[in-house]
Amino acid sequence: MRVDKVLRGMLMKALALAGLNPWLTCRECVDLVTEFLEGALSPRDRALVLAHLERCPHCPRYIRQIELMIRLVGATATDSDALSPVNRAALLDDFRRHGPRDPDDET
Amino acid sequence: MSYRLPRRSDRYTRCAAAAEVDAVADGEPVKAQDATRSALAEVTVLERLRGGDERAFESLIDQHSPAMLRLALVYVPNLAVAEEVVQETWLAVVRGVDSFQARSSLRTWIFRILVNRAKSSGMAEPRNLPLSDEAEGDKAERSVVDTARFSGLPRGYWSSPPNHWDELPEDRLLARETMAFIEGAIETLPRVQQAVFRLRDIEHWTSAEVCEALGLTVANQRVLLHRARARMRTAIEEYFDAR
Structure with missing residues (x-):
């Protein structure tokens, strides 16, 4: 960690303390993290978060x-994508019968 | 099977550190382009569906059913019921596609049908999930990290800062065991949080789409996402701490 950052943190x-x-x-910063990542903060709050992140040795790690975590969660998703939870034949059959082309012969 | 991390260029993971934060803005046009492209694709799909194109229907089923099943499981007691809900949703889509007004996107419309059906099916036999914070988006209390971790002097600063699990090698992070733990942790999130988290951070929907599909306000959605993400980070931290 760069010395000037440590000094600014101190x-x-x-x-x-004074x-x-x-x-x-830090607590306020952590509470704003999602709004920060969503780009939903006012310019003033965004500047406050950035100023905190420049000085804090821990909060940048929290954001990282x-x-x-989001990337790891994304990596799990591939796992169960092979699931085929539907009865495809029945659905296609239904699609053919109730297909929306012919609203008139829905007798 | 082996796991791969989604690339860092992913739009959700761009601002990795304070120094890089301003680069975030550079990504906006890309996002807009993506949105336009997918909106165009959707119009085509809709036309093909209305024209009775079975292939279009099939690929829509393939594209969305796995995510629909996982989302249904948030609300219903077991896999069999969830599968039924997915099936019923598709039947409702077939019947409704003609009168669907493209005010919302096709997929948010489909998922809203799914969530409504899952909710009513789940009502009969509520699953054993923490329900206490069902309405938590409305609560005023916001801090998502254990306050004890900020209790040193001066107050409000980390006294027990995040440990360094993010520095672990990728093969540790992506180990089968870790992935299994993470999947389990997602399932223990309270339901609405879980629904928001899955759609935002696994399916990569926009916040507008999630609000539409789940019937949430923007602020509410964000609070739920905020809590879910904080819980997930803490869960992973504790997981690596314990070994």
Whole structure:
């Protein structure tokens, strides 16, 4: 980790201890993560999150892990895609009979 | 079988670190293009269905049935009932496709039928799932990570920060055992959270589509997704912590 980042992180915590931190806390940052990733934050909140991420040694990892989790979950999906839960013959039969082309002969 | 990680270029995983965050905006036009292309494809499919094209119907069945089955399982007690719900949904699609007004997309319409049917089938024999936070999207309380992890001094900063599981080698992350654990963890999510999570992060639907299919407000959908993702991250962290 870069030295300047460590120093900025320490400064952030020191200011927070003195009750002066102008940035978000980690907890606030974590609570905004989904809105941040969705691009749904106001410019001001987005700037606050970015400012926090520049200084915090842990929250960037939290976001990376959320993203990695999503990729891992995506990797599981391939597994059961071979499922064929429908009775295809019956559906096609039904499609032929109730096919929407001929709304008139639905007697 | 072996597992592969979806590529990092995937639109959901682009902003990997604070430094890369601004690159996110670069991806927007791609997303828009994708949307236009799939909207065009959908119009074609719809026309073919209405024209009685069996092939179009078959490929629609193949394309959506697995995801429909998994989503139905969120609401109903067992596989047999879920399969029945999927089958009934397709029958309803056949009957309704002519009067379907393309105000929503075809797939959100199909999935909304599915969810409504699954809900009414599930009502008879509720599955043993945590129901307590069914309406949790409305709750004011928002923190999704155990507050004890921020309890040091100064308050609100990580006292027990995320461990480093993201640095594990890929073969560890993608081990069959890990995948099985993750699948199990998804199944323990509360139902609406689970439905949102599956559609957003597994099927890669947009938030607008999910809102439409599940009848949620944008804000509600986002809170549910937020909770589901946080739970999943924590579950994986604890899983790797324990070994």
